[in-house]
Amino acid sequence: MRTYKKQIFMILLVIAAINGIRVTWNSFHQTIEQPVAAENGILDLRGWKLPPNHTITLNGEWEFYPNQRLTSVPDSALDSAPTSPVSANSGKVFIPVPGAWDQYFPDDQQGRYTYGTYRLRIFLDEPASQTLALRIAEITRASAVYVNGQPAGGKGNPSAQSESYKPGHRPYTINLPKGGDSYEIVIQAANHAGKGGITKSIRFGTLDAINQRTTLSMALQGLLSVVFLVHGLYAVMLYFLGAANKGLLYFSAVIVCAVISVLGVDDKILFILLPSMPYEADLKIVLLSYVGVVSFIPPFIKNMFPEYGQLKIVRWFAYFTSCYALFVLIAPSKYVIPSEKIFLAPILLLSVSIAVYILQAAARKQKDVFFLLLACTILGNNIVWIVAAAKLSVEMTFYPFDLIFTMLAFAAFWFRRFFKATAQTKRLADKLQLANRQKDDFLVNTSHELRNPLHGIMNITQSVLDDPVHQTSEEHRQRLEIQLSVARRMSLLLDDLVDIGRLKQNTVRLQIKPVRLQSVIGGIFEMLRFMLNGKTIELEVNISDRFPAVKADENRLIQILFNLLHNAIKFTDRGKISLDAEVVDGMAYIRIQDTGIGMDETTLQRIFLPYEQGDSTAARAGGGFGLGLSICKQLVELHSGTITVRSVLGQGSEFTFTLPAAGEDGEASEQAVPAHVPFYSYAKTAAALADEAGNRSAQGNESGGDAEHPLEAGNKPKVLIVDDDLLNLKILADILGPVQYNITTAASADEALPLVDNARFDLIITDVMMPGMSGYELTRAIRKRFSISELPILILTARNRAEDIFTGFQSGANDYVTKPVDSWELKSRVQALTQLKLSIEERLRLEAAWLQAQIRPHFLYNTINSIAALATMDLSKMQALLEEFSNYLRTSFDFHNFDLEVPVYRELSLVRSYLFIEKERFGERLQVQWELDPDLHFFLPPLSIQTLVENAVNHGILKRSRGGQVMIRIKRLAGEYEVCVSDDGLGMSEERIRQIFASPDHRGMGVGLRNTDRRLTQLYGRRLEIASAPGQGTTVRFCIPI
Structure with a gap:
C-alpha cells in the first residue's frame, strides 16, 4: 500500500513538473502583447511598431461574406454589417477569427457545400522596411488569398460550384507587397463537409519572423519523429533478433502511427513531402494514424503483461477498431469527417482505460510498470492540452517534450526490463555454470578417487604377472590377464572423465612435433585387439611407408586414434574397420571406416556433444559415457584441424579428421615414449626402453622362454x-x-x-x-x-x-x-x-x-x-638430449683431447652436442646457423672451435634477455681453411680484447680464448682474429693451413 501511494505521489509530481515546463515553453514562445485586436474588419496598428523578430495574430472580428466569392471590396460599397446570421447571398457579417462559420449559413446549408469570403484591413504607421508575410495554418478545406485585390496564393479551389471545388488543406505562407502602410486581406474559403472557415489563427509579421517560427515548429516535429522512429526501429530489431514478443511489434506500430500523426497535423510535413497526394488520402491517413495509436496500445500492454491482460474486452476492442479503420478506408470523406467526432473520442477513452486497468493490475507486483503508467499519464496530459487548445481556440507553438518524455518513460521501462532480465539471466547462468562445475568436479574427483584403488589393482596384478620368481599357473595367469583387461577398460573411462574436465578448463598443453602415423597405428591396433571380445572384425591399415609425418602431440594423436577406433569396434559386430590417409593442400586427411550399425541424421547432429551416444542399446553394450568423440573433436581442433563424419544407418560410418602435414623432412622417432597417455601406450614403449637397457622384467610367454637373471x-x-x-x-x-x-x-x-x-x-x-x-x-x-x-x-x-x-x-x-x-x-x-x-x-x-x-x-x-x-x-626429447649429453661427455673426456690435433668432424661432433644441449635449455633465445663447405677433411687443435662457440654463447648471446644467434662458418680458401664463429650478442670493447690476450689468467673461462690463441700460434704461427664492438656482436676467426 505504501508503494502504491508513493507511485501516485511520483506521478502527480511528474504531472506538475511537465505542466510547469509546458507553461514555461508557451510563455517563452507566446505572441508578444499587441495593443489591439481586429474589430469590425479593421486591425489598426498605427501608433505601434511591428517587432522584426516576432509575429502577431490577426485574431478578432473579420468581415465575412457568406456564399460570395470576392477579390476586393471597395470601402464605398460597404454597408453596415449585421452581427447575426443572414440568409444566402446576403451582405457582410462580422465573424470571430479563428472560429467556425457554420452558424453564419442558413439551416438548409448545414452539412452541405458552403463557401464565403473573409476580409480584413490592416493599417500601419509607415511602410515596413522588411517584407511582411502571412502564415495560414488551417482554413478548411480550400482557400485563396487576395492582397489589395491581387491574388497572392492559396490551396485548392474554393469554387462557388461544388462540382469545380477542389480541397487543399495544407499550411502556406503569403508574402505581402512591399512599401505599403495598409493592406486589404481577402480570403476566399470553401468546405464540403464538417466544420469550415478559418479555424486557426493567422499570423502576421516580417517574413524572417514567420519563417523562423515555421522552421522551429517543423524542426521540433522532425526531431520528435526521429526520436520515435529510432525507438520503433530498436523494438523491431529486438523482435527479429530473438525476443519474439509480439508486444514489440505492437509498440513499433504505435510508434509509426504516432509519427504519421505528428507529421500529418500541425505543419503537415508529411504531405508537404508528398505534394501529389489527394486531400481525401491526407484526411484518411491522419485519421487512421489516430485510430492506430489508440488501437495498438491495449494489445501492446496485454502482450507485455499477459498474465494480467486476459480481458475479453481487449479482443472486442480490436474488432471494433478494425471495423472502424476499414470504414475510414472505404467510405467517402464526407461521411468520414462526421464520424471522427462520434467514434474517435470513445475509442481513445476506452483504449486508455484498458491500458490503465492492465497496468494497475501489473503494478501491484512489478515495479517496472511504474514507467508505463508514467508514460500513459504524460501522454494523457498531452492530449488534454491539445483538446483544451482546440476548444479554446488558443494557438501554441508546437510542444514536443510531452511526447519525448513519454518515449523516455517507455525507454526506461525497456531498459529496466533489459537490465532485470540480464541480471536474472546472469544469475541463472551463474547457477548453471556452478552446477556444471560441481558436476564436472564431482566426476573428476570421483574419477581420481576410483583411479587410486583401480590402479592399485592393476599394479598388483601386473606385478604378479611380471614376477619371475613366483610363476603362476597358466589358468591363473589367464584369469589375471582378464582382470587386468577389465581394469584397463575402466581406466579408459576414467581417463575420459579427467580429459573432458581438462579440456573444459583449457589446461591441455600440446607438445607439437612431427609424428609418423606408421609408428603409432600398429601399437594402437595391438591395444585394441583385447577389446574385440570374439567379434569377427578385420582391422586394416592402408597407409604407405612414404606417407609424411604429421604435426601433432604424439600422446594426443594416440588418444584421438584410439577413441575413434574403439568407437568403431564398439558399434561393429562383424566386417571390417579400415584406416587410410592422404595429403591434400598441406593437410593430412585421416579416415576411419567401419561396417557397423551406422547413424541416422539426428544422431549425427549430436554425436560430438559430451555425454551423447548413438544407439542406446549398442552404447550400453559397449559401455562408456559418450565422451570419446567429444574429446576427439576438441583435441583435433586444438591441433588446428577439423573432424567430420558421414554415416548411413545400417551400413557403417566414416570419420575423417585433418592434421597439418609435417612435410618430407619431418620425421618422428619411432622409439619415442609419449607422456601422459593411457597405460596401453606405455605397455609397449616403456618395455622397449627397458629391453634396450637390459633390465626388462622377465615375463612368461607361450613358448615358455626363460626369465632374465636378476641383478646381483x-x-x-x-x-x-x-x-x-x-x-x-x-x-x-x-x-x-x-x-x-x-x-x-x-x-x-x-x-x-x-x-x-x-x-x-x-x-x-x-x-x-x-x-x-x-x-x-x-x-x-x-x-x-x-x-x-x-x-x-x-x-x-x-x-x-x-x-x-x-x-x-x-x-x-x-x-x-x-x-x-x-x-x-x-x-x-x-x-x-x-x-x-x-x-x-x-x-x-x-x-x-x-x-x-x-x-x-x-x-x-x-x-x-x-x-x-x-x-x-617428452621422453623422446629426453632421450635425444641424454644421447647428445652422453656424446658431449664422451667427447669431452676423450683422451684424444690431449693430442695436438684432432679431425674436424670430431670437433664438430662436440660442438653440435653442446649447441643441441644449450638449444634445449634456452629454446628460442639461442639461434644457430651453420655454413660449412662440403667434404671437410682437415685437422685442428682439439677444443678450438668448441671454445669459441662456448664463449659466444655464454658471454655474447645469453647475457642478453632476448638471446641471439651464433654462426659457425668453415670455408676452404686458397691454401687454408677459414674457421669463423660470430654472434650478435653484447660485443666487446677494444680495451677488453687487449685484456683477454694480455692477462696471464682467465678464471672461469676453461680452455679459453688465450689458450686457443697460444696453441694456434705454436702450431701454425697464426693467431685468433677478433672483431667486436659493444652492442654489435663479436666475430672470432682463425685459419688452418692446408
Missing part, C-alpha cells in the same frame, strides 16, 4: 620410497620389485631423513601430501645435503597442474609422476633417473680432475636438470 644385490640401484599410505608403499615396492632395485620404505619424512643421512641411495621417491612434513619440504631438506645430480628425487602428486609441477621443481625435484601411478610409467622414469645418476657418477670418478678444469659445474647440473624436466613432458 650389490649392483642394484638403491631406492628409498616415502609415503604415509602403507598400501601405496607396498604397491610401489611391488612394482619396482626386488629383482631390479634394492627397495627401502619410510612411512614419513621424519623417518626418511635419518635414512638419507646414514645410507647411500640412488633415488628418492616421495609422495607430496604427507602429514607433518610434506614431500616438498622433504625435498628441500634433502637438497640442503645433496645436489640435484648427487641424489635424484621423484615426487608423486595427485595433481598435474602447472603450479603443482612448478612447486615440485622449485623444491628441487628431478621428475614427477601423477597418481594413480602407472607401473610402466613409474618403471620408465625410475630407470631413466637411476641410470643417469649412475652414469654421471662413473664419469665423475674417471675424469674428475679433468672435468673440474674443463666443464663448468653449473653447465653440467643445468643440463641434468633439463634432462629431468624433459622427462616430465
Whole structure:
C-alpha cells in the first residue's frame, strides 16, 4: 500500500513538473502583447511598431461574406454589417477569427457545400522596411488569398460550384507587397463537409519572423519523429533478433502511427513531402494514424503483461477498431469527417482505460510498470492540452517534450526490463555454470578417487604377472590377464572423465612435433585387439611407408586414434574397420571406416556433444559415457584441424579428421615414449626402453622362454620410497620389485631423513601430501645435503597442474609422476633417473680432475636438470638430449683431447652436442646457423672451435634477455681453411680484447680464448682474429693451413 501511494505521489509530481515546463515553453514562445485586436474588419496598428523578430495574430472580428466569392471590396460599397446570421447571398457579417462559420449559413446549408469570403484591413504607421508575410495554418478545406485585390496564393479551389471545388488543406505562407502602410486581406474559403472557415489563427509579421517560427515548429516535429522512429526501429530489431514478443511489434506500430500523426497535423510535413497526394488520402491517413495509436496500445500492454491482460474486452476492442479503420478506408470523406467526432473520442477513452486497468493490475507486483503508467499519464496530459487548445481556440507553438518524455518513460521501462532480465539471466547462468562445475568436479574427483584403488589393482596384478620368481599357473595367469583387461577398460573411462574436465578448463598443453602415423597405428591396433571380445572384425591399415609425418602431440594423436577406433569396434559386430590417409593442400586427411550399425541424421547432429551416444542399446553394450568423440573433436581442433563424419544407418560410418602435414623432412622417432597417455601406450614403449637397457622384467610367454637373471644385490640401484599410505608403499615396492632395485620404505619424512643421512641411495621417491612434513619440504631438506645430480628425487602428486609441477621443481625435484601411478610409467622414469645418476657418477670418478678444469659445474647440473624436466613432458626429447649429453661427455673426456690435433668432424661432433644441449635449455633465445663447405677433411687443435662457440654463447648471446644467434662458418680458401664463429650478442670493447690476450689468467673461462690463441700460434704461427664492438656482436676467426 505504501508503494502504491508513493507511485501516485511520483506521478502527480511528474504531472506538475511537465505542466510547469509546458507553461514555461508557451510563455517563452507566446505572441508578444499587441495593443489591439481586429474589430469590425479593421486591425489598426498605427501608433505601434511591428517587432522584426516576432509575429502577431490577426485574431478578432473579420468581415465575412457568406456564399460570395470576392477579390476586393471597395470601402464605398460597404454597408453596415449585421452581427447575426443572414440568409444566402446576403451582405457582410462580422465573424470571430479563428472560429467556425457554420452558424453564419442558413439551416438548409448545414452539412452541405458552403463557401464565403473573409476580409480584413490592416493599417500601419509607415511602410515596413522588411517584407511582411502571412502564415495560414488551417482554413478548411480550400482557400485563396487576395492582397489589395491581387491574388497572392492559396490551396485548392474554393469554387462557388461544388462540382469545380477542389480541397487543399495544407499550411502556406503569403508574402505581402512591399512599401505599403495598409493592406486589404481577402480570403476566399470553401468546405464540403464538417466544420469550415478559418479555424486557426493567422499570423502576421516580417517574413524572417514567420519563417523562423515555421522552421522551429517543423524542426521540433522532425526531431520528435526521429526520436520515435529510432525507438520503433530498436523494438523491431529486438523482435527479429530473438525476443519474439509480439508486444514489440505492437509498440513499433504505435510508434509509426504516432509519427504519421505528428507529421500529418500541425505543419503537415508529411504531405508537404508528398505534394501529389489527394486531400481525401491526407484526411484518411491522419485519421487512421489516430485510430492506430489508440488501437495498438491495449494489445501492446496485454502482450507485455499477459498474465494480467486476459480481458475479453481487449479482443472486442480490436474488432471494433478494425471495423472502424476499414470504414475510414472505404467510405467517402464526407461521411468520414462526421464520424471522427462520434467514434474517435470513445475509442481513445476506452483504449486508455484498458491500458490503465492492465497496468494497475501489473503494478501491484512489478515495479517496472511504474514507467508505463508514467508514460500513459504524460501522454494523457498531452492530449488534454491539445483538446483544451482546440476548444479554446488558443494557438501554441508546437510542444514536443510531452511526447519525448513519454518515449523516455517507455525507454526506461525497456531498459529496466533489459537490465532485470540480464541480471536474472546472469544469475541463472551463474547457477548453471556452478552446477556444471560441481558436476564436472564431482566426476573428476570421483574419477581420481576410483583411479587410486583401480590402479592399485592393476599394479598388483601386473606385478604378479611380471614376477619371475613366483610363476603362476597358466589358468591363473589367464584369469589375471582378464582382470587386468577389465581394469584397463575402466581406466579408459576414467581417463575420459579427467580429459573432458581438462579440456573444459583449457589446461591441455600440446607438445607439437612431427609424428609418423606408421609408428603409432600398429601399437594402437595391438591395444585394441583385447577389446574385440570374439567379434569377427578385420582391422586394416592402408597407409604407405612414404606417407609424411604429421604435426601433432604424439600422446594426443594416440588418444584421438584410439577413441575413434574403439568407437568403431564398439558399434561393429562383424566386417571390417579400415584406416587410410592422404595429403591434400598441406593437410593430412585421416579416415576411419567401419561396417557397423551406422547413424541416422539426428544422431549425427549430436554425436560430438559430451555425454551423447548413438544407439542406446549398442552404447550400453559397449559401455562408456559418450565422451570419446567429444574429446576427439576438441583435441583435433586444438591441433588446428577439423573432424567430420558421414554415416548411413545400417551400413557403417566414416570419420575423417585433418592434421597439418609435417612435410618430407619431418620425421618422428619411432622409439619415442609419449607422456601422459593411457597405460596401453606405455605397455609397449616403456618395455622397449627397458629391453634396450637390459633390465626388462622377465615375463612368461607361450613358448615358455626363460626369465632374465636378476641383478646381483650389490649392483642394484638403491631406492628409498616415502609415503604415509602403507598400501601405496607396498604397491610401489611391488612394482619396482626386488629383482631390479634394492627397495627401502619410510612411512614419513621424519623417518626418511635419518635414512638419507646414514645410507647411500640412488633415488628418492616421495609422495607430496604427507602429514607433518610434506614431500616438498622433504625435498628441500634433502637438497640442503645433496645436489640435484648427487641424489635424484621423484615426487608423486595427485595433481598435474602447472603450479603443482612448478612447486615440485622449485623444491628441487628431478621428475614427477601423477597418481594413480602407472607401473610402466613409474618403471620408465625410475630407470631413466637411476641410470643417469649412475652414469654421471662413473664419469665423475674417471675424469674428475679433468672435468673440474674443463666443464663448468653449473653447465653440467643445468643440463641434468633439463634432462629431468624433459622427462616430465617428452621422453623422446629426453632421450635425444641424454644421447647428445652422453656424446658431449664422451667427447669431452676423450683422451684424444690431449693430442695436438684432432679431425674436424670430431670437433664438430662436440660442438653440435653442446649447441643441441644449450638449444634445449634456452629454446628460442639461442639461434644457430651453420655454413660449412662440403667434404671437410682437415685437422685442428682439439677444443678450438668448441671454445669459441662456448664463449659466444655464454658471454655474447645469453647475457642478453632476448638471446641471439651464433654462426659457425668453415670455408676452404686458397691454401687454408677459414674457421669463423660470430654472434650478435653484447660485443666487446677494444680495451677488453687487449685484456683477454694480455692477462696471464682467465678464471672461469676453461680452455679459453688465450689458450686457443697460444696453441694456434705454436702450431701454425697464426693467431685468433677478433672483431667486436659493444652492442654489435663479436666475430672470432682463425685459419688452418692446408
